[in-house]
Amino acid sequence: MIIDCHGHYTTAPAAHTAWREQQIAAWQAGTTPPAYPSISDDEIRETIETSQLRLMDERGIDVTLFSPRASAMAHHVGDAAVSLEWSRRCNDLVHRVTTLFPDRFVGVSQLPQSPGADIRGSVDELRRCVEELGFVGCNLNPDPSGGHWTSPALTDRSWYPFYEAMVELDVPAMVHVSASATPVFHATGAYYINADTTAFMQLLQGTLFADLPELRLVIPHGGERCPTTGAGTGDWPTCSGSPCRGHRHGQRLLRHLRLPPAGHRPAARRHRHRERPLRLRDGGCGARHRPAHRSPLRRHPPLRGSRVREGALDEERRAAVFEGNVRRVYPRLDALLTAGAR
Amino acid sequence: MIIDCHGHYTTAPAAHTAWREQQIAAWQAGTTPPAYPSISDDEIRETIETSQLRLMDERGIDVTLFSPRASAMAHHVGDAAVSLEWSRRCNDLVHRVTTLFPDRFVGVSQLPQSPGADIRGSVDELRRCVEELGFVGCNLNPDPSGGHWTSPALTDRSWYPFYEAMVELDVPAMVHVSASATPVFHATGAYYINADTTAFMQLLQGTLFADLPELRLVIPHGGERCPTTGAGTGDWPTCSGSPCRGHRHGQRLLRHLRLPPAGHRPAARRHRHRERPLRLRDGGCGARHRPAHRSPLRRHPPLRGSRVREGALDEERRAAVFEGNVRRVYPRLDALLTAGAR
Numbered sequence: 001m002i003i004d005c006h007g008h009y010t011t012a013p014a015a016h017t018a019w020r021e022q023q024i025a026a027w028q029a030g031t032t033p034p035a036y037p038s039i040s041d042d043e044i045r046e047t048i049e050t051s052q053l054r055l056m057d058e059r060g061i062d063v064t065l066f067s068p069r070a071s072a073m074a075h076h077v078g079d080a081a082v083s084l085e086w087s088r089r090c091n092d093l094v095h096r097v098t099t100l101f102p103d104r105f106v107g108v109s110q111l112p113q114s115p116g117a118d119i120r121g122s123v124d125e126l127r128r129c130v131e132e133l134g135f136v137g138c139n140l141n142p143d144p145s146g147g148h149w150t151s152p153a154l155t156d157r158s159w160y161p162f163y164e165a166m167v168e169l170d171v172p173a174m175v176h177v178s179a180s181a182t183p184v185f186h187a188t189g190a191y192y193i194n195a196d197t198t199a200f201m202q203l204l205q206g207t208l209f210a211d212l213p214e215l216r217l218v219i220p221h222g223g224e225r226c227p228t229t230g231a232g233t234g235d236w237p238t239c240s241g242s243p244c245r246g247h248r249h250g251q252r253l254l255r256h257l258r259l260p261p262a263g264h265r266p267a268a269r270r271h272r273h274r275e276r277p278l279r280l281r282d283g284g285c286g287a288r289h290r291p292a293h294r295s296p297l298r299r300h301p302p303l304r305g306s307r308v309r310e311g312a313l314d315e316e317r318r319a320a321v322f323e324g325n326v327r328r329v330y331p332r333l334d335a336l337l338t339a340g341a342r
Numbered sequence: 343m344i345i346d347c348h349g350h351y352t353t354a355p356a357a358h359t360a361w362r363e364q365q366i367a368a369w370q371a372g373t374t375p376p377a378y379p380s381i382s383d384d385e386i387r388e389t390i391e392t393s394q395l396r397l398m399d400e401r402g403i404d405v406t407l408f409s410p411r412a413s414a415m416a417h418h419v420g421d422a423a424v425s426l427e428w429s430r431r432c433n434d435l436v437h438r439v440t441t442l443f444p445d446r447f448v449g450v451s452q453l454p455q456s457p458g459a460d461i462r463g464s465v466d467e468l469r470r471c472v473e474e475l476g477f478v479g480c481n482l483n484p485d486p487s488g489g490h491w492t493s494p495a496l497t498d499r500s501w502y503p504f505y506e507a508m509v510e511l512d513v514p515a516m517v518h519v520s521a522s523a524t525p526v527f528h529a530t531g532a533y534y535i536n537a538d539t540t541a542f543m544q545l546l547q548g549t550l551f552a553d554l555p556e557l558r559l560v561i562p563h564g565g566e567r568c569p570t571t572g573a574g575t576g577d578w579p580t581c582s583g584s585p586c587r588g589h590r591h592g593q594r595l596l597r598h599l600r601l602p603p604a605g606h607r608p609a610a611r612r613h614r615h616r617e618r619p620l621r622l623r624d625g626g627c628g629a630r631h632r633p634a635h636r637s638p639l640r641r642h643p644p645l646r647g648s649r650v651r652e653g654a655l656d657e658e659r660r661a662a663v664f665e666g667n668v669r670r671v672y673p674r675l676d677a678l679l680t681a682g683a684r
Binding site for chain 2: 143147148149151152153182183184185186189190193194197198200201202204205
């Protein structure tokens with residue numbers, strides 16, 4: 001089985017997207033948005049079958065962890081109430097996809113974040129998505145301001161109530177910004193990439209995983225320029241920048257972070273197989289590199305696919321990279337698959 | 343000859359750094375800073391001989407393009423007058439290094455940028471450094487606010503007066519931020535890297551090099567996650583994202599940009615030799631990859647060291663990567679070396 005841990009509903013029905021425009025216009029005008037439109041199952045089926053599902057079949061992907069379109073989350077637009085209403089509509093739509101294609105899609109939640117809003121506001125929606133809609137993870141935006149970076153670092157205590165809910169519900173979060181609200185940052189080319197790098201460095205500097213050893217985060221888009229992944233370069237402040245504490249802390253961090261590769265070129269992929277620490281299936285393929293002097297794993301035993309040499313993965317490692325690692329990071333997905341419900 | 347195009351005076355004498363503290367304190371207090379201290383030639387010699395020069399000798403580097411310490415430029419501190427005074431002191435100090443070690447160091451300028459200040463304010467200092475101090479390039483900060491990104495993109499017309507001065511003086515600029523003024527961005531691990539990526543995407547989206555075909559910029563730290571360099575990954579908006587215009591524009595851009603690699607591990611270096619488009623000596627080594635379908639070069643003929651295959655560079659290509667390419671991007675350096683003044 002091949003599981004893609006990172007899919008977004010980029011082809012949502014036009015009526016859904018049009019309603020969002022109306023919602024924003026109503027907020028700007030201080031009026032009430034119109035009722036959310038009726039969208040038929042056939043409309044949803046068509047948007048999936050002609051794009052995401054077709055591509056999954058072409059690429060041999062069996063199951064995709066599916067969340068609303070990241071760039072359309074736009075947490076910086078409107079206020080917390082606008083974000084909550086939009087998040088619920090988006091999550092409900094994803095839930096309909098998972099109901100229509102129960103063998104192929106498993107839901108991952110958008111959160112009703114908003115600049116300056118207490119992250120506690122996102123706990124209820126996470127709980128609803130996990131407990132009522134069967135979702136297995138969430139997207140967490142480290143910068144709901146859309147590029148102005150007005151929130152404290154992810155290691156700040158203000159985020160902890162949400163992390164504690166994640167631990168209680170046993171779901172990971174993918175760290176993922178939404179659209180860029182400033183013209184200086186190209187959305188995917190700069191802002192997405194910068195955010196992933198920024199988040200990694202915040203985690204490396206803080207004590208988050210020491211405080212919450214059960215927490216699991218996924219950094220997407222290849223793990224970006226993270227200093228331990230091999231994509232970074234020599235003048236990065238790698239773990240050894242602060243030799244003892246830094247290295248140990250780096251090792252602890254890597255037990256909790258999942259860094260899926262996004263490289264598609266064979267050369268880049270080979271290089272990454274040698275260098276990257278932890279891999280999930282994310283549109284490319286990947287495998288974990290076991291760092292030298294890795295301290296004994298406590299809570300999380302080693303992901304499979306470690307010590308991959310240049311060239312093809314053997315069958316066992318391939319199975320770990322394509323399926324096993326993801327199932328371990330997303331235990332609720334594993335439970336669904338084990339129960340045969342999907 | 344081996345030329346390092348990217349050195350900073352990170353070990354400046356303590357009296358110089360202490361004066362900066364006094365200057366900032368005076369600005370905050372609304373008073374006048376004390377006189378700049380007297381620093382002896384011996385003090386300067388010691389700071390160079392025990393660190394930068396020692397490392398250059400160990401690594402076989404003959405000449406370093408030397409600018410003030412990037413993180414200490416701190417354009418966000420004080421106002422334009424504070425930044426001007428500090429820049430002049432820093433540039434004068436670098437000039438003393440180049441005078442004490444004329445065969446080993448060539449000056450590159452700090453600019454008196456300041457958030458919201460007109461970039462025209464930096465033209466005079468650039469001119470002074472080039473015409474009076476013999477400098478051959480400059481560092482240009484795309485975000486003088488220190489992480490708040492309050493300046494328009496580098497392709498905005500407001501930057502053009504400075505670019506026109508660069509063209510007139512025939513010097514390139516290295517795009518380089520200074521210290522992070524926000525705790526969300528780790529200075530070198532996130533902010534430096536993010537800034538390089540951000541700048542590259544701005545250049546890819548704008549028409550700067552079409553407007554000013556003589557302009558030359560250098561993106562440091564390995565070129566970061568730039569979509570055409572091979573460090574980026576498949577889900578980047580590569581040039582082919584917008585196939586025709588994007589690709590052609592990408593090619594034009596690459597004629598003007600120099601992306602030095604910063605990888606030190608042999609594996610990373612080999613990978614980069616295959617993938618990266620343009621190389622300068624920057625603490626590592628590098629060579630330019632000639633993109634397929636490269637349009638004919640007009641102003642800038644191809645840099646040497648192209649089409650490097652995996653493994654060692656042959657002698658001709660090595661000479662281009664270590665020396666020739668840098669001399670072509672920095673014509674004033676080339677003139678100095680040709681004249682034997684250094």
